Amino acid sequence: MTQRCYLLILELIKFFITIIMLLAVDLALVIEKLVLIIIVVMSSLVVAMYATYGERKVAAALQDRRGPNRAGPFGLLQPLADGLKLFFKEEIIPNFSSKFLFILGPCLAMLTAMMTGAVIPWGEKVHFFERDISLQIADINIGILYVFGVVSMGVYGIMIGSWASNNKFSLMGGLRAASQIISYELPMGLALIALLMVTGTLSLKTMVEYQVLSDHWYAWNVFKQPLGFLIFLICVFAECNRTPFDLAEAENELIGGYHTEYSSMKLGFYLFAEYINMFISSAVVTCLFFGGYDIPFVNDAHLAESVGANWMALMHVGMLFAKIVFFLFLFMWVRWTIPRFRYDQLMNLGWKTLIPLALFNMLVTGALVLLHQNNWHF
């Protein structure tokens, strides 16, 4: 059996290599992208791991506690211990569940969470081995639509998992997650349309460059679209199933919500996917509204002259991560401040407040953009 698997994998590798040869794809490009993908996946896993640690530490700090501090210095090994624990836990698949879907659920949640990182521009080009390497896995011209598509697929992981559990609490959580994400995707999209009108592009890379190259103090889109940013941020909270919109879990009403029946690493995948989603959402918000890897008050051309392009690219990546960490902190800060919405309040907020506000924002932005193109003549 293993022999056959081994042969199959070998055949597959051969097949891919032949395809690459036939299509005459630049092999260096393939390797470069592969390395980049591995780095992005690994770093999002590590960030998600330490986001769990950060969550506990932030929660502790906000509540005058100390948080985990036993495993390693400052408790830094705590996420490793937690992960190890999840791996060694007994795996329980309920008899009355539909097994295939039960396993598919967390896999899908994890998959969609990891996929979003592909279009995030992590930095400018670096120059290595006589090649310009773009620090973005795929610069597709509909980048933000791709993010939207993949993020809304994330709810299938929750829905499938909750339905397959064959448990009323799980199903309730899944239903809530589905309707919540559908409701909040609308204002999110509408808020984004206003932003797209301002920047005139769907590519995340172009959008970030647009903010980097501008030298005005209002270069960042958040100054041009404050209302849009607010709506987008609220919707991001809802899309990530984070407090105050964590109705899908709602542990005091629904036991564990959609992951009631899950144990071991499958539960770990769900929890992990949530943190990866938070990480990617922070990255998206940063790219859309906070200049991406732009270092504020610094002219990039001058910086590149003084430290070199590669170092500047590295500093850009550092800046992006600093902004992401701030947004992760914001996620946690809000979680430990605001209580959960009631379900009808959630729906009211989504349909009766955010959608009209987003429409209003869209109309005003559209009018202003038109006026601007017309040199402020009516």
Next chain:
Amino acid sequence: MQALTNRAKSVDRRPLSLLERAYLPAIFKGMTITFGHMFKKRPTINYPEKTRPFSPVFRGLHILNRDEEGRENCTACGLCAVACPAEAITMEAAERKPGEENLYREEKYAAKYEINMLRCIFCGLCEEACPKDAIYLSETFAPANFQRKGFIYGKPDLLIPDPVKEPEAYAKAKGNRAKKNN
């Protein structure tokens, strides 16, 4: 209606203003409050490394005292066992043999002295009953154990170290509480 206490507060039931309904100012207010808590002093201490001092009247584990020459004070009179409301103390008396003067201060001593720490309520009545200043309650408490029999403390567990042979251990075990009684 007349209020029963002066602590009653009337609730404002006016409909919310637009600003209040916007909910965001309240959120920002709440978030500044929680953020402020990040810089407050934390009441938690890192327990096993750091301990809080006990109050001077704390009554912990019992200690069977020795005098300054290292002889046991206890004469097995049984007053502590009588005084004990939880009936935690049992003892057997024995007569001092010639040549044991350096071990026991008086002619009678406790050959067996046991306190059941699961029964003991740490009231300190044994300490008050003792005419020989032989037993007092220290500043430590009984550590956890897996078995009940581990909580029956015999003489080896209770006796204070010899002040002549191990002065440091003696001083440490004696603590501050014994001086008060002397």
